Every structure is written in structure tokens, then in C-alpha cells.
Amino acid sequence: MDISTNFSFELSFDKVRNQAENLARGDLLLHINGDLIWCQQEEEADPARGNEIKSVVNWTWVDLLAYLAKNWSYLLFEELYPLDLHPETPLELRRIAEARWRDASLDEDQIFDEDDEVCAFEKRHNLSSGLKGLYLPSVYIVREGHLAWVCVKDDHGNETPCKHRFKFEMIKEELLRVGNQIAYHLANSTHPSAIKAVNSWQQALESTSRKLISIRSGLSNAELKAIEQFAANDNDFWEVAGHDDSEILAAARLSPGSMGVSDKKYILQRVKAVPFRSTPILDKLSDECLATIPAYHGERPFIGGYAAALWLREKLGIKQNETFDPKYWLETWGVSLDYIETDEELEALAFWGRKHGPAILINKNGVINSKTSGNRTTLAHEICHLLLDRKGSLPFADAIGGNTPEWVEKRARAFAAELLLPRDLINAYLLTHLMLTDISSQLDAVDTAIENASSHFDVSTSLIIHQLYNYRSAEFSTEVRKKIKGLHVHYARETRLA
Template sequence: MYTATFDLSIQWRNTAPEGTAFEATEGYASLRLGDKEVWADVHWHWVDLLAFLAENWVFLKMEQTYPVGLRPKMPHLLRCEAETRWKLGEKSGTILETQVEAEEENVFAFEYRHDLACALEGKWVPSVFVLREGNHMMISGDGILIREKYLSVISLLNDLGDKIAERLRQIDDELARLRLAEWEQREKRPFSLELASLVTGASVDFLDEIFSNINAGVNLNDNSPEIQDTVFMAVARMAYGASLSTVSATTILSIVAKTPKCRSQNLRCLQAEAMNKLDNLSSKLSAAEEGRLLAEWARERILLSQQEKKHPDPKALFDRWQVPVHNIGLSHDGVDAMLCWGGEHGPVVIINTGSTRNRKSSGQRAALAHELCHLLFDLENSLPFAEVISGYSDDWVEKRARAFAAEFLFPRRICERYFKNNSVAFFIEKMSSDFDVSTEVVAWQLFRSNIGNTLSTEQKRDIKGFVSNPDVLE
């Protein structure tokens, strides 16, 4: 379960800064994750933290992927997974020593960019990793994982850096001037494919191929000389992570490039209401429960008639808000849909007609309902984003969107209203047909409803036959 508390503060040893850069920034830092104080009154000269933040600012703001193709559940588990892979690879002969050395260097570099403890060179403190995850930040350390809003974490770190910088401005010191200059230039990394590769996780060759094939005037960095997280970089990151071909990635990017920013006032007002609803939910809810409650709110707020509530049409809602939906065939069966936005582009929904699930109307409706959740609750105009629905993803945002889609299309209360304690298989098939949702959605909603606890062992066994991961039902 995620908590939602991250705080890093410094108490200065001297009220007024004086002396060298080290002396002026001497103080005691406390860092809290959730209910635990991970750093307690750590004594240090915090000009080093300013240097760390300035050097790694672009990566803290933009990098969202792990190196060497690994996907640990928490940032601080990266090295453990890497070492396990290296040992198994060396034992089986599938990984050469030179590859291990190269990967170890990449892992070390990643750790240095994202571990706040690396700011305190020469002093041991528990590692605290900060890694962006869409519109959120994952912060992990000392066995704790929390998720905070991206903007709040970046704002906290920015304010802390400004406070350290302000002390340095008040003294006459060569190191202070150097660190101030670095801090003031922290956003101004010149764009290069190599740097874009680091922050997107995509290879240089992949980026070079897709962006050299896009129409003139559209490029990876929105023609800016400085590196920034544009919607095009977000699409590149997600396309590469989902193993899309360069042809598919180029097609998607071309669509996004031609899609102007949505100007629907109704949508903007609705998103503001949605974010207010989200902010008022308890932080102790699971992702699935949060998604269900958000779907209940959305059904009451945006479905205008009884017919709409019986058979919601996500495509009609996107049309109502002037959000274009494009059907294209991608050479990848694991990607159902993408929602892309950022800057002056989008949002735009892309449905993969090549997906097996999307060959049925129930599959396309589920994909669109999933994207509806992202549109309402995950879109913040200041943050570019490209979301891919794929089976391997199990992060918080995706779990919430899956639960939202199921509840939005087929609420649990329908199970409670229509189920008569007869054949589970008959009920699932009939509800699937009547409400145009997959049998798996019906099965899960039945299991999770109040009826789920009353089902017999045999009935639960029948439900397992309709879900792709029956072990979760144990």
C-alpha cells in the first residue's frame, strides 16, 4: 500500500550565512518517507546537495525508465535484480564479462542520478531514490515506497535548492559562485540524441530512425535547443518500452504531430472537477478501489441518460469533448491503445486495430474506457504523457485505470441486481452479451461484488475459467 508523505528539510547551523560555501550551508537535514524518518538530523554541508540537484535535474524531472531493460517494482531494488541477472547469465554463459561490466556501469550511473544519498559523498546515509512515473514520483528507501505528485516533489526539491542557493549568494566565495552558476543553468542541457536516449530509455538508433522519418518541422524536442520532455519524447519512451517497431512509432508520432491542442472548455472544467474528486479520496485506498470510486463518480457526472448508464459509449464521450480517436493497425498484439498529449498537441487516442482484444467491440470499449480514466484523472497540461495499455504493466496508474474501466462499463451493483445464485457461467455469458463487455470483466466484477463472498467453492471455480490470471482469485 502506498502512503503519501515526502519531506526533506534543513535546519541551518548558523542563522546568517558566513565564511566558505561549506560553512554557509552547514546544517542538519531530516528526510521523511511516510511515517518514518529515514534521515534524522544528518549533519553536512548542503552545498553538495545543490551540486547534486543541479547536475541531475534533467534526469530527476524527465527520466522514467530503468537501465539495461530491467523493470524492478521499486527503484532501490534495481541493483539486486541486476546482480541476479548477471550471476545467472555468467553461470549459463549467456552474458559475457564485458557485457556485465557495461551494464554495471549503467546501473551505477542510474543510481547516482536518482539516489539523494549520493549528494553526501564521503558520508553514509540510507539511500533514497527519486524516479518519475508519469504524473507522479516514486520515492523509495529503507524498505519504504511512496508515491507523490510529480509537481509537488519537483517543487519541494526546487525550493530546497533555492534556499541553499540564497545562502550562497550572501557570501564571497569562489565555490559558491560556481555552484550558483550550475544551479541557474540546471534546465539548460543542450539537446542531443544521446541525452534523449538516457531520459526516454529508447536507443539512439531507435530515436534517430523514427524522428528522421517524421515530416519536416516536427522533431523530438519541439525544435527547442534545450532538452525538454515533449509529448514526442513521451511517445518515443512508451513506444520503445512496448517494443513497437520504428514504423509503428513513426505512424503514432505523425498523428500526434498533426493533432492540435484540445480547446474544449467543457473538458477542462470536467478535468478540474475530476482532480478535485481524486484529491479528496483517502490515500489509504488501493489502486483498484480508487479506480472503482472514480468510476462511480464519472458515471453520475457525465452519463446523462438511463440509456447511457446502461450502455456507456466512451467513443461518444471523446467525440463530445473534441478528442480525436484514431484506429490504426500496429504490428504488436500487446498494445491495445495509447493516449497522448502535451504542449500544443492532443490529447489524442490511438486504438490498435491489430490487437486481438480490439477485434471485438467489447475490447475496444474497454480500451476506450481505460483511456477515459487517464483523460480525466491523469492529464495535467504541464506534463506530457503517452500511456500504453499492455499486459506487463502493473503500476498504480494502470491498475486504477483497469478497475475504472470495469466499473464504468459494468458496475458491480448490476451483478448484485441480476445474479440469482444460479449458473455462474450462464450469468457471465449473458451479462457479457447484454452489456457488451468481455466475460473476464463480468467475472471479475462478480467476484469483487458483495456477492463474491457468498459464492460456493464450485461457483468460484467456474469464475476462474473466465479470467486470465485465476491464481489471483485464491
């Protein structure tokens, strides 16, 4: 096994002399991308002198099996974070939850209840949380479509947190392998804890489809009942036969958490009404774009978003000063566009998969879509997901204003901005305006240039400011840069695009 690019356990068991005492004691190491994550440091080692010695962890691993059995369905199916929060990675969940709790409008009881939800989620997804009597660094695993976040945190603050993105199937197979390895070793144990863990593991592997639907959809029992009553004559309403996800489940999961059941029914009905479409040109573009964009190595999401947008403009022959028409290209590629009227929090729902789409449902009531510039941004945003995420984080759907994973949303926002108005283009446009004014009027010229650019390129003011801020041109005076920074701070608070 190539551990340099993988997530892998090495486990060997001590010789068993008495099955009544067999709790799967043995030596274990956990490798992530070539680094030893679960290991022990020898007492005589001195890291300051560069002679740090790491050895295997010798322990009883029945508790790891019990943890996997208890949380197997959540590790496999759960993608939504608690409290409708959208951290960029699992490591940011508690930080943004605590920021929420600093809101004076929340009472103490509500904060305690929400803290319990966050703690429960963290325990479900942290491999080390089930180990008793042993401290090992936290390893959080949270699925994201065809991918999974694997994040490492030393709760004693000894190491910098690490964030990795792996193929989900690889993570699943390795967890399944180590679970089966422990269970097989414990098969003849007569210790009550071992018997219980093995039985629980077997039951977890036989988990019912009902549990899958509940976790994957993100719907409460009451919502599931109401929606399934509406679809009483559809024996395969969720369309999961032989699979663990579908366009229908994804649409339910990614819709805003605050959306009422009637709106969710309406959305799912609209998704089910759209047939599958073949889009060979778009599929080829997607393959080429994915081959061009480097794999994730810890960089900020906007890096890939900008690179993909510039690649697409060049691929399509869009000149630097030419306005990009996302609607034209989506229709050229065979993507269905339609309008809906629903909860204003949802801007658009895009979906693609085995049975439906690719298609985009655009909400007429959405705040962004109420203007043509916002509508163009919405469509450009979805082009990013169609190109980059169907084989990764979003194999079935995306919802702007919903529960789409934050890392891919940040990348899509950067992509949409660069696709519609490249940073070097708006930089040159502003410089032209500044050159036509005297120094005393340059700050006013910034406002004029932004207003003219918004009209000329049909994009929002916030998108323009975002692009100018991220370009950080050295050609601007200190005063102009300060002005742009001030506008960016203002719009970062007021808009969803910043």
C-alpha cells in the same frame, strides 16, 4: 512553510573560519508530510519507552550539491524505468527486476549488465546515494508527469517504506532551493571539491535542450538520429519550445520499448497530423471528477478507479443495468477516434495537450482490439486517463501496451471494468443464474452466466471474472467462491486485464 503536507529541507550552516576548508558543514533536517526523514537519534533515547529524541544531522553538504548537479537532468526529465519494467512505485523496481533475473533463459552476463542498469537508475534517483561517510534513509524521487513519486526506505529495515505522490513542480523547486543554498554558501570556498560541485551545479542548471529531448523521449541516440532525419525540415519537431514535454515527446516515451524506429516514426507522424480540439464538456467533467476523488494517501489504485467510474455513470445518468457506450460518449465530448496499423504490442495511443488532440489512435493489430469487447475496454480505459490524469501523471499521452506508469494503469483498468460492468451488476446477474439451478449444477451455472454476460454486456470473460472476484460476495456459496477464485488465478496469468 507548511511541512505537514510538504517535502522540505531545513538547512543552516556552521560559521566558516577558513574558506579553504569550507565544505558546507551545517545542520540539516528533511521533512516529508510532517515526518522527520533525515535526522539523527540521540544516543540516550529509548524508543521502546517512548522517549525517542531526534536531532539535526550535522555534516558537510558539498556532496549533496555534487549529487544534485550530477543527476539534475535525470531528476527533472527521466520517467522511464530501465529494462522496460513497470513498477508501481520506485520501491518495487528491484523486486520485479530480480523476478526477471530468475528466468532461466537469461545468461549470467546479461543479468550482470541489467543489474548495472538498475543500480545506475537507483543511484540517479536516490538522494542519499551521493552522501559520503554518512548513512541516511534512501529517498527516491521519480517524476511521473505533473506528479512525482517520493518514496522512503530505510535500508536497515528499521521503518516501513513510505510512498508519497506530490506535485512535481513543488519537488523541483525545493531541490532547486536547497541546491542553490549550498552553492551560495560555497561560492567563496577555495576547496577543490567545493569549486567542482559549484561549477557542476551551474552547468547542470544550464543543461541543453538536446539532453532534455534524449531523456524525455526515452530514445537511443541512433533512434533520435533516424527520427530527426525523417523530420529534417521541421525545425521544432519535438515542440518543446519553452517547455520540458510535449505530445510528441510523450508519444515517443510511452510507445513500447520494443517498437522499431519505422513504427515510432509512423506513430509520431500520426500524432503531429491531429490538430488541437476544444473539449469544454470533457474538461468540466474532468474538473468535477477530480474534485470528487480523494487525494492519494497510500491506498491501492483500484479504489480511485472504481469510485471515478461509478461517479461518471451517475453523472451521465447511466442506469445500473444499462450498457455504457464509450465510443458514443467520447465522440459526444469531441475526442477524435482513428485507427492505425502498427506493432501489435501497442493497443492504443491517446494524446492531448497544447497542440494536438484529445485523440485516440486505436491499433487494428492489437490483440485486445481484435474483438469489439476489447475495443470497448480500450476506449473506457482512455476515458479514465482523460478524466483523471491530464493534470497529473499523464499531461500529454497514454499508451496501452506501452510505457504508461503502472499505478495509473492499474487505476484505469479498474475504472474501465467498473464503467462497463459494475461489480454489483455482475454479482446480481450471477445470483439470478444460480437461483435458477439446483445446488449440484451451480458450478456449471457460473460458466453459463459468465458466457451469457460476456455476450449481453459485450465485455471480455476476463473482465467479468475480475469483477466477480473483486466483489467477493458473501451471497455465493463456498464452492462458487472457490470456482471464481480459480478462474481469476487462471486469467490473471493469461490476460492483461486481470
